[in-house]
Amino acid sequence: MTAAAEPQPLPRRSVSPLSRAWAFVRRHTLTFFGILALAYLMLPILVVIVFSFNDPAGRYNYTWEGFTTAHWTNPFGPPFLGDAVWTSIKVALLATLVSVILGTLIALALVRYHFRGRGATNLLIFVPLTAPEIVLGASLLALFLNLGTALGFATIVLAHIMFCISFVVVTVRARLVGFDRHVEEAAMDLGANEYVTFFRITLPLIAPGILAGALLAFSLSIDDFVITSFNSGTTETFPLYVWSQAQRGVPPEVNVIGTMIFGVAVVLMLANILFQYRRTPKGAA
Amino acid sequence: MSFLHRHRWLTPYLLLAPGLAFLFLFFVVPLYYLGFTSLQEGTVQVGYTFTWAWDNYSNAFSEYREQFFRSLEYAGITTIAALLISYPLTYWIAFRGGRWKNLLLLFIIAPFFVTYLIRTLAWQNILSDDGFVVNAFQFLGLVADDGRVLATSTAVIAGITYNFLPFMALPLYVSLEQIDKSMIEAAKDLYASSTKAFLRVTLPLSAPGVIAGTLLTFIPAAGDFINAELLGTPNQAMIGNVIQSKFLEITDYGQAAALSMILMAVILVLIVVYTRVLGTERMAG
Numbered sequence: 178m179t180a181a182a183e184p185q186p187l188p189r190r191s192v193s194p195l196s197r198a199w200a201f202v203r204r205h206t207l208t209f210f211g212i213l214a215l216a217y218l219m220l221p222i223l224v225v226i227v228f229s230f231n232d233p234a235g236r237y238n239y240t241w242e243g244f245t246t247a248h249w250t251n252p253f254g255p256p257f258l259g260d261a262v263w264t265s266i267k268v269a270l271l272a273t274l275v276s277v278i279l280g281t282l283i284a285l286a287l288v289r290y291h292f293r294g295r296g297a298t299n300l301l302i303f304v305p306l307t308a309p310e311i312v313l314g315a316s317l318l319a320l321f322l323n324l325g326t327a328l329g330f331a332t333i334v335l336a337h338i339m340f341c342i343s344f345v346v347v348t349v350r351a352r353l354v355g356f357d358r359h360v361e362e363a364a365m366d367l368g369a370n371e372y373v374t375f376f377r378i379t380l381p382l383i384a385p386g387i388l389a390g391a392l393l394a395f396s397l398s399i400d401d402f403v404i405t406s407f408n409s410g411t412t413e414t415f416p417l418y419v420w421s422q423a424q425r426g427v428p429p430e431v432n433v434i435g436t437m438i439f440g441v442a443v444v445l446m447l448a449n450i451l452f453q454y455r456r457t458p459k460g461a462a
Numbered sequence: 463m464s465f466l467h468r469h470r471w472l473t474p475y476l477l478l479a480p481g482l483a484f485l486f487l488f489f490v491v492p493l494y495y496l497g498f499t500s501l502q503e504g505t506v507q508v509g510y511t512f513t514w515a516w517d518n519y520s521n522a523f524s525e526y527r528e529q530f531f532r533s534l535e536y537a538g539i540t541t542i543a544a545l546l547i548s549y550p551l552t553y554w555i556a557f558r559g560g561r562w563k564n565l566l567l568l569f570i571i572a573p574f575f576v577t578y579l580i581r582t583l584a585w586q587n588i589l590s591d592d593g594f595v596v597n598a599f600q601f602l603g604l605v606a607d608d609g610r611v612l613a614t615s616t617a618v619i620a621g622i623t624y625n626f627l628p629f630m631a632l633p634l635y636v637s638l639e640q641i642d643k644s645m646i647e648a649a650k651d652l653y654a655s656s657t658k659a660f661l662r663v664t665l666p667l668s669a670p671g672v673i674a675g676t677l678l679t680f681i682p683a684a685g686d687f688i689n690a691e692l693l694g695t696p697n698q699a700m701i702g703n704v705i706q707s708k709f710l711e712i713t714d715y716g717q718a719a720a721l722s723m724i725l726m727a728v729i730l731v732l733i734v735v736y737t738r739v740l741g742t743e744r745m746a747g
Contacts, residue, residue, distance in 0.1 A: 211554035214547055215569045221584035221624065222576055228587065239590050279481035290474035301482060305489050307677065307733055308726065309685025311702050315709055315722040316492035319499040322715065339488040342481055400577050402688065407709065419579040423692060427583055435580040442575035443568070450564045 222439065229432035236426035252433040261418035262434060264330070268414060269398035272337035277391045279338070280345025281383075287346070288353040306343045313340060314407030321408065328410030336408045337401065341394040348393055352386025389449075396442060493726075500719035510715060518720040526704050526721065533700040534728075536615070537683035540622045544630040544679050545672065547623070552631050553664075556638040563639075570631045578625065582692050585621050586612065589693065618698045621689035626682055630675040637671025638664075681729050701725055 202209075228238055232245040253259035287298065305313065317336050321328060360382070364374045402416035409417055419431055500518055504510035523530070555566045573581055589595055589611045596612075599605040611617050641664060649659040687702030701721060708718035 207550060207554050208558065210550050211558075214551040215566070217547070217624075218569055218573055218627070221581045221588065222572060224584040224587055225576055225580055228584075239587050240592065279484055282477040283481040286474040286477035290477075292471070292474040298478060298482065301485050301489075304733070305485065307681055307729070309681055309702075309729060311685040311687065311705055312496070312722050312726045312729075313489070313492075315705060315719065316496035317488065318709060319495040319715075319719055320488075320492040323495050323498065335488055338484065342485060346481075396574070400574075402579055406706070416577055416579050419577065419583070423579070423583060431580060435577050438577060439572075439575045443572070446568055446571075446575075450568065453564070 225432050225439070226436050229429055229436050231429055231432075233429060236428075238427060238429050238432070248429040248433045252430050252437070255428045255430050257413065258418060258428070258430060258434075261413045261415045264412060265399050265415040268330070268333050268337055269395050271334050272341055272398045273391050273394040275334075275338045276341035276345050276394045277387060280342045280390060280394075281349050281387055283342070283346045284349035284353055284386075288350055288356070302343045302346050305340060306347070310340075310401075310403040311407075314404040317404070318407040328408055329412045332408040332410070333405055333412060333414065336404050337398045340401070340404060341397055344393050344397060345390040348390040349383070349386045352389065353383060356382060392445060399438070496719050496722055496726075499715050500723050502716045502719075504716070506713045515716055518716040519724065522717045522720040523724060526701065529699050529701045529704050530724070532698070533684050533702065533725075536619055536622060536700060537680050537686075539619050540626065540683045541630070541676050541680045543619070543623045544627050545634075545676065548627060548631040548634050548675065549672075552635040552638055556635055556641075557643075567635065570635070571628050573624070574628055579688065579692075582621055582625065582688055585617070585624065586692055589617050589620070612693060613695045613698075615694065615698050617693040618689050618700075621693045622683050622686055625686075625689065626679045629678040629682065633674035633678065634668065634671040637668045637674075641667045677732065680732070684729065685725060 228241075229248060230244050230246065231238055231241055232243040232247070233239075234242050248254070253262070283298070283302065286292070287295070314336070317332070317339070318328075320326075321332055326332060361374055361378055364378045365371075369377065400416065401414075402420060405414055405417060406420070413421070415434065419427060422428065422431070498512065499510070501512060501515050502510040503513050503515045503518075551570070555563055555570075559566050576584075587593065591610050591612060596605060596610060599611060600607055600609065605611060645667070646659050646663050649663045650656070654662065684700075685702050687700055687706050690698045690700045690703050705718050705721050705725070708714045708721070
């Protein structure tokens, strides 16, 4: 090694502030863009929350007129709003219950067993996930029209179960793949029969996956507008209520309920993240 | 139980049966009835009869060609916009997120926690004529002083992009997260520049995420009608708006069903092309 090969100190002093600023920009462009994109994602959510405290002059809740908590103290004030929310909750609970049971059974079969017809099963689960909602809604309406079924609460629930099943299968299956079957074999070796093994070992272990599937199904159901609008008849869910009010100006109470749903979902997700952090032992991936 | 012991091969089918039967009854059979309805003629007053009315298809396509191509155009622009926003964002989270990854990911799915219709109405608010976005655009000369953003195709495309961005971002994130960082270091050790390492290593390895994301964004975008309804005018009407109004307002069931079938066929071709590249097993999770 000769002296010439020694690293030369960079002539930092002579760099103009402009090119230093440019270097800074280059280094942090990605971070800057990332934060900007997150701000873009948050903007409408902020608007929803802020305008739940607005005191609109007319029926349109567009411009900021003044702060009030009136809508928060009586969120179900506008006629039909409370009924619509209650209908949505009932639909979502029923759809979640049934789709979680049916979907978990399918996920168990797909992960645990080798059987003929696997490809067809995957296809039947995959296609509803990718079909446009409007086609799902329209085809169910075509079925009910041709059979002369009266549209209402029952048809909404059937439709919601249908589009939730595939999502439940995908979610539960993802959690089942890493499942250690030796634990079950150990239980059987110790004299537990299949029922006891399932309810005491398998179910508790796959419960987080089932819970994740249930939360997803519930949130999909309570949010759905397109498919519901085709199969609702005169029954009104919360999204249908919002749609019917959209032309005449949506009351601020809708923002209150939107904010409440958002708040509950965020709390659940944060709890889930904290739970994962706590379960991961230090040093493990 | 002893019956099951003797016929173990039956177990997966028993697990699958209820869920798949449900999907068959409320997904496959309705599609059959959609096709059946698309070949019917009639009105609400005289009833509908099956007459092999193929002209439902030719009439529907010639009358609504414009809305059809507009849907594909908007969906295409939306998909590209969502990719351009999501890629740097998810890259930033996956490679620079560190221990905050899960929390940052929560920001990406947060829009899902606000009811679809409510977040679209929030965009109506943000883009409204006296809103700060329009004022800023007018100041920058992007919009004429008396110009507006709401009720233009820009507003509709912006709305769709926002609403389906998480569908693009999540699969992208998953594929970027899985990339072995040592591969990129190896490329750099072998004297690849950062740009070259990105183009030759990172980008090809994230291809599955790009493909899944574009598919999951394009399909719902092409069938959407909520954004065109709330953020646009009849001049921005998409095929979803036509299907929705023909089914639910005009009760022209034959043509409405024919339009749904055409939309479905176009999308099915896309799915087949994509699954050839990726395989259903990987796409379904």
